Amino acid sequence: MITADDARPTTPNTPADKQSRRLIAAYKTAALLIMAVGLIWAPILAWWGQWYIAIANMALTVLAAIGWLLINTGRLNTAMVFSEFSLLVFAILYCLMFDGPSAEVPRVTHLYLLPLAMLGYFNYLRRKSYFQLSVTVASVCAFIVLSSTYYVFPFARPIADDIRSVGIWFNSCLATAMMWGCVVMIQREFTRPKGLALELRNAVRNNEMRLHFQPQVDHAGMIIGAEALLRWEHPKRGQVSPGEFIPVAEEAGLMPLLGGWVLREACRTLADWSDDPALNRLTLAVNVSASQFEVDDFESALLELVRVHGIDPARLKLELTESVIVHDLERTVGRIESLRRTGIGLSLDDFGTGYSSLSYLRRLPIDQLKIDRSFVQEALESERSAGLVRSIIKLGLDLGLVVLAEGIETPEQHAFLLKCGCDEFQGYLFGRPMPDDDLREHVRTATLAIAEASPDLLRVALGRTKSARKRALN
Template structure:
């Protein structure tokens, strides 16, 4: 908004003076700022940050070369916005680390140094009049400083917020604020065959907090082994409660296991201890791993999985196709099920490519003698298409949303009856 308002003010000033090159340059800045603001309003934070940092970096460099040429009376000032651009890119880097963000940071800082140290200008430069530059120096210096301070504050808030959530999560485990909800899974005859246990955090003041708001922070803070251990024990407790029911005792329960949790030394023993503690049938427990577990190497992962498979526990490869997706390692991992990622399901009826990808994944899974489950099914048309492809098991809002343990039990008994 600072960019939009300041750019609009300069546009009106130069338009009134009929200095159209500068007026159009400032109008470009207004449009870029407004577009970034609209993306943020639509919750497209990543797109807004990337657009802003790249577009404004190019704009400022061009403006310094064409319009903001230093004179004997007044220095160049537009380059003072470049550290704010670098800070913006760093903020984006903290959200999602990538080499591209590092390149933007380096480009912004190097450009700042270059324009601070030289009087370089384009041969066709049209310098801002000195009478305007004298006022603009103070305005732009103030705005650049304000944006830099705002960026520092934003990073501080984000860091503080993550630390607070991390502390609150530790407290949530101790104070029984975490819950398991269950989403049903069905076979191709629409019989309920099991459920996926999904973590929910019921905060005493804020109510239910979406997993997407705390799971990434838990992973970054190293809390997933603690939280994942709680989930496994609760899943075993649930299976123990189901054992006495003739309907529920036939169901499997799938539990998500993060790479951080799986790679902890002794993970396999902790799972076996939980199974023994609650005296549950290990064949009813299914652990869902994402492809990121193999980042530390296939052999140690296979070794742990084989220990658990020997007891009867099965494995599913979750979100298949979104990670490393190598057929060579897939054949090495002792998994019994592939889960097609919801993003592929959503695209299956939107494009020929999406449909072809689903068919390929299902065919590959069947060729490897694996059960194929599609998650994220929201419509009857998606379900029908997946049936035609040969998919065997299904999960998604079309069949049922995640619900509490009591509601799931009621639903399972209703479907079975």
């Protein structure tokens, strides 16, 4: 329903939201600026005979280039650790070795420690860690010490005042500009979630949310259901990626609101499908977040929706992630059992990516185990990954569960999963997420193709669907 990665192909090292894109852009810009400064000053200093300082500026250029290359290859976290640490050490050493203040010209290199501290703080907001906090604190402390003392190394080789007086204005302006850029970036980070959260709340009221549906097929290729996936049609920005608005919704506590809208729309959709001979046998899977599942009246509100829309509860399937289960296992088991007694199906989503444990898996009264796309993508890359997928499928089958694999993109992945005994499949190979009208046409076309190829196979598939529905009700 509302997972952050359901709207894009699986591409490694691809940032999922605007925060990461802004951070990458900021790092690349800073790296290019530092390289430019180093390349400009190195030949000038060499011309003036300041070889030690020219070499130091070339070293700075190399450090910035390494950081830029790391970012450009998608290794953002590695680039942050390397750049922040190396630039902090470089700035301190440069001040103590070359940029000693005099009575005529003050020290200036330490000004770069302030934007470095702010960049470290922004990274700390993005991914809290002791390293990012340490960089911020160390940069501020170094700035205070270097701006308050005249200390340099006893063996320092200070830049002559006539040379430093040329660069002091340039470096002061550049450091201030970089600090201003960091202020703007942090200010946007503080204000963006609040603004987007408000827009999200209004989006539900303004009918800007949409459901798309991704087909789910059985081993014969028959479409047996679909997963409901949330999309946001912003009136000004167009399609907003779930990778951008789902984290904001979670942080702002809006998941019950979005999840409630999805359940209402899903029940309405199932009611519409009931009047269509091509779709009235399909199930519809809806992902339920932990905060939504823990709402006190979740069960009663859901059952009221089923009653009001007059749908067969066996055609509705709730997908729960492992994060839902670990909060309160006893209460979760009780709720799942209560929902199953009404005929609603329950699936454990993204199995293996969280807190997988046989101790709780054997206690959960679920119907289906859903293999996460990351396992599917890696299944053909090594025998170890393939063995892990085989074990997950065997585990699910031994527990009497239907095993569904998601994220299937190639015929080779599908063939491998079929050979392993997987029951059901979902992924771009069988259809991308699509609007309701497109799904209807897709189902009719696929059903017609199977009927023309093998009428007996179609009858068997339809009979299997009815039998599964009866088992769910029992």
